[in-house]
Amino acid sequence: MKILHNDSTSADDLLENLNDQLNLLAHMAAEFASTLDVDETLLKALHHITDLMKAEGGAVFLLDEATQIITCVACYGATEITGLKLKNGQGIVGACVINNKGALVRDVHNDANFYSAVDDQTGFETRSILCAPLSVKKGCVGAIELVNKRNPNDLFNETDLKILETLASSAALAVMNARMSQGLVEQERLKRELELASEIQRRFLPDDSTAEDAKLPISGINKAARGVSGDFFDYFRLPDGRIYFGLGDVSGKGINASLLMAKTASLFRCLGKTVRDPGRLLGMINAELCETSAHGMFVTMVAGIYDPRPGCEGLIRLANAGHEPVLLYRDGEFETFGADGPPLGIVPPFPGEEGNYDEVRIFPNHGALYIYTDGLTEGYTETGVPLEDVGVKNILLSMADHTLKEQLNELVRRVSQEHRPLRDDVTVLALSDSQRLHDDVGGKPAEIEDYNSEELDGDWLVDFKFPAQPSWMKMARAFVRQACVEVCCDEAVINDVVLALDEACQNVIRHAYGGPSDEEIELSVRSRPGRLVFRLRDFAVPVEPHKIKPRDLDDVRPGGLGTHLIQEVMDEVHYLRPAHGEGNLLRLVKNIKIK
Amino acid sequence: MDLETREENGVVIFELKGEVDLETSPELRKALLEHVNVGRSVVVGMAEVAYIDSSGIASLVEAYQTGRRTKTGFVLADISDSAMRVLQLARLDKVFTIHDTITAGVAELSA
Numbered sequence: 001m002k003i004l005h006n007d008s009t010s011a012d013d014l015l016e017n018l019n020d021q022l023n024l025l026a027h028m029a030a031e032f033a034s035t036l037d038v039d040e041t042l043l044k045a046l047h048h049i050t051d052l053m054k055a056e057g058g059a060v061f062l063l064d065e066a067t068q069i070i071t072c073v074a075c076y077g078a079t080e081i082t083g084l085k086l087k088n089g090q091g092i093v094g095a096c097v098i099n100n101k102g103a104l105v106r107d108v109h110n111d112a113n114f115y116s117a118v119d120d121q122t123g124f125e126t127r128s129i130l131c132a133p134l135s136v137k138k139g140c141v142g143a144i145e146l147v148n149k150r151n152p153n154d155l156f157n158e159t160d161l162k163i164l165e166t167l168a169s170s171a172a173l174a175v176m177n178a179r180m181s182q183g184l185v186e187q188e189r190l191k192r193e194l195e196l197a198s199e200i201q202r203r204f205l206p207d208d209s210t211a212e213d214a215k216l217p218i219s220g221i222n223k224a225a226r227g228v229s230g231d232f233f234d235y236f237r238l239p240d241g242r243i244y245f246g247l248g249d250v251s252g253k254g255i256n257a258s259l260l261m262a263k264t265a266s267l268f269r270c271l272g273k274t275v276r277d278p279g280r281l282l283g284m285i286n287a288e289l290c291e292t293s294a295h296g297m298f299v300t301m302v303a304g305i306y307d308p309r310p311g312c313e314g315l316i317r318l319a320n321a322g323h324e325p326v327l328l329y330r331d332g333e334f335e336t337f338g339a340d341g342p343p344l345g346i347v348p349p350f351p352g353e354e355g356n357y358d359e360v361r362i363f364p365n366h367g368a369l370y371i372y373t374d375g376l377t378e379g380y381t382e383t384g385v386p387l388e389d390v391g392v393k394n395i396l397l398s399m400a401d402h403t404l405k406e407q408l409n410e411l412v413r414r415v416s417q418e419h420r421p422l423r424d425d426v427t428v429l430a431l432s433d434s435q436r437l438h439d440d441v442g443g444k445p446a447e448i449e450d451y452n453s454e455e456l457d458g459d460w461l462v463d464f465k466f467p468a469q470p471s472w473m474k475m476a477r478a479f480v481r482q483a484c485v486e487v488c489c490d491e492a493v494i495n496d497v498v499l500a501l502d503e504a505c506q507n508v509i510r511h512a513y514g515g516p517s518d519e520e521i522e523l524s525v526r527s528r529p530g531r532l533v534f535r536l537r538d539f540a541v542p543v544e545p546h547k548i549k550p551r552d553l554d555d556v557r558p559g560g561l562g563t564h565l566i567q568e569v570m571d572e573v574h575y576l577r578p579a580h581g582e583g584n585l586l587r588l589v590k591n592i593k594i595k
Numbered sequence: 596m597d598l599e600t601r602e603e604n605g606v607v608i609f610e611l612k613g614e615v616d617l618e619t620s621p622e623l624r625k626a627l628l629e630h631v632n633v634g635r636s637v638v639v640g641m642a643e644v645a646y647i648d649s650s651g652i653a654s655l656v657e658a659y660q661t662g663r664r665t666k667t668g669f670v671l672a673d674i675s676d677s678a679m680r681v682l683q684l685a686r687l688d689k690v691f692t693i694h695d696t697i698t699a700g701v702a703e704l705s706a
Contacts, residue, residue: 470616470618473618499684
């Protein structure tokens with residue numbers, strides 16, 4: 001062994017020294033193999049190595065692959081140079097790293113690579129350097145450097161270099177292990193966070209395993225292409241028994257889409273509780289998203305209200321903001337309802353305007369409504385081709401007798417291939433009108449008011465909105481009287497008209513709302529030459545006109561007089577469905593002699 | 596609505612004033628039924644009724660019918676034009692017993 005050439009060392013010393021070196025090698029190999037705190041371990045190892053090699057000082061340098069900068073991460077003895085940065089290739093250390101080769105420099109002043117700046121700054125005098133690369137399979141991740149033997153007469157020798165190189169390779173392994181495990185820990189953390197996000201997202205969706213939601217004639221599925229979804233659906237029952245539903249698809253996939261999804265879904269649920277017009281609701285969400293959304297992201301969305309209450313014919317009011325057409329299956333045929341406006345988050349409303357979306361009114365006639373994202377129609381089927389609308393229709397036709405849940409499960413199953421990730425998030429929402437009881441036959445439903453009739457009815461006199469409470473009747477009468485006084489001079493006629501309107505309001509409170517209520521009544525009065533037109537609007541369950549009958553006056557009993565009084569006083573009485581939204585509309589006309 | 600009560604010759608006299616509507620008529624109904632239910636005769640003076648709606652009329656009808664069952668008298672008297680108009684529209688002007696004055700009503704019931 002070369003080490004025996006050293007004349008100044010006795011044989012016993014040499015043996016002991018060798019034994020120490022072997023012990024250190026074994027100890028450090030074990031320590032490096034088990035550690036994940038690489039900085040701490042490197043520093044400890046450096047102490048042992050420097051002492052064992054009887055060096056004045058030692059330092060560990062690591063290479064940053066990306067920047068190609070070599071940084072001193074641990075330092076022992078001699079001068080403190082932790083944090084010292086070198087370019088890859090610079091100095092003896094740099095040369096060692098870039099060449100992945102150890103260096104034994106007995107006299108630095110004879111080595112062109114020597115980087116003297118440190119000595120110049122610190123006053124330390126470097127005489128000799130021993131440097132070994134931290135070699136790994138792919139190359140070199142850094143180097144261990146020792147400076148000066150403690151005994152000024154001693155010099156580093158080849159054996160020292162061999163030992164240092166051996167120690168350096170196990171240190172290199174430890175560095176690699178630590179880096180890999182850091183990566184794994186980070187990956188694991190991200191995965192866990194994604195799982196949590198996905199779990200929280202699932203809680204945004206209605207849970208049809210709860211008794212309350214399971215009773216509703218509506219069902220949905222959301223399946224994310226990645227951990228989190230940019231799609232959502234939601235539904236909830238309003239206090240009056242109607243069901244609000246919505247489905248949205250955020251542009252893009254992944255975390256950013258899922259955050260915008262969370263925001264849109266929250267806005268839908270929160271605003272939906274008070275804004276009972278789907279078109280207006282979408283307008284409000286659009287305004288909010290335009291104000292705050294990340295540039296270039298948008299949401300396509302459908303919102304609607306389904307009315308399963310008796311007498312309401314299952315009316316669905318639907319608004320579509322740039323979303324796929326909605327599919328209605330009714331009387332054995334399909335009908336589609338496309339978008340009435342742009343996706344949400346792109347076009348802000350004009351200043352001063354609400355930017356409501358248009359609504360369509362659908363009478364499902366015991367059929368079913370299907371809303372889905374393009375993840376379904378563009379999803380790959382078993383044969384590798386997209387499902388398309390026609391595929392959706394075929395599945396629904398073949399499963400017409402199945403439950404909604406079974407239909408939806410089948411739709412999603414068709415585009416979920418075992419060994420292939422989903423192409424996009426898939427979300428489907430379906431609503432069935434089949435459970436609704438048939439409305440009473442015998443009476444025709446109220447006619448829907450002509451869109452333009454209000455304007456045709458003439459000049460504005462009064463618009464007044466008030467709660468359906470007896471305490472508001474006095475105020476309502478005052479408004480009607482004021483309107484009449486402006487155009488009519490006959491006090492007796494005015495009294496009659498006031499009475500008729502009062503009776504009409506009472507009917508709304510008692511019969512439409514079923515008693516005093518905080519719901520509202522809208523009163524409007526318009527004038528045309530020779531007549532006054534009154535509209536009384538409520539937001540209650542539609543009343544079938546044939547059920548509103550004046551009572552037989554020969555049958556003297558309390559109550560039931562109101563309708564008779566209205567007909568007695570007014571020249572025209574029409575029970576209508578409002579052109580927009582739900583509820584009832586009573587249109588009354590009184591012919592007058594004008595002033 | 597304002598309701599003044601007094602008694603003359605064993606007959607209860609109500610003087611009904613102001614506006615009788617969905618908000619105030621329950622009070623009228625309760626006061627009338629309190630007396631007719633225990634068999635007391637009642638005259639309702641309506642000279643100062645500025646407004647009465649079907650719910651007010653219904654209270655009068657209920658008291659009138661109860662009065663017939665309990666064999667006690669129930670008459671209306673001195674009815675304002677606007678109240679009379681509503682009774683006519685409801686075709687009730689021929690159903691109720693109506694006197695021009697409260698005194699005449701009391702006279703009939705205490706006879």
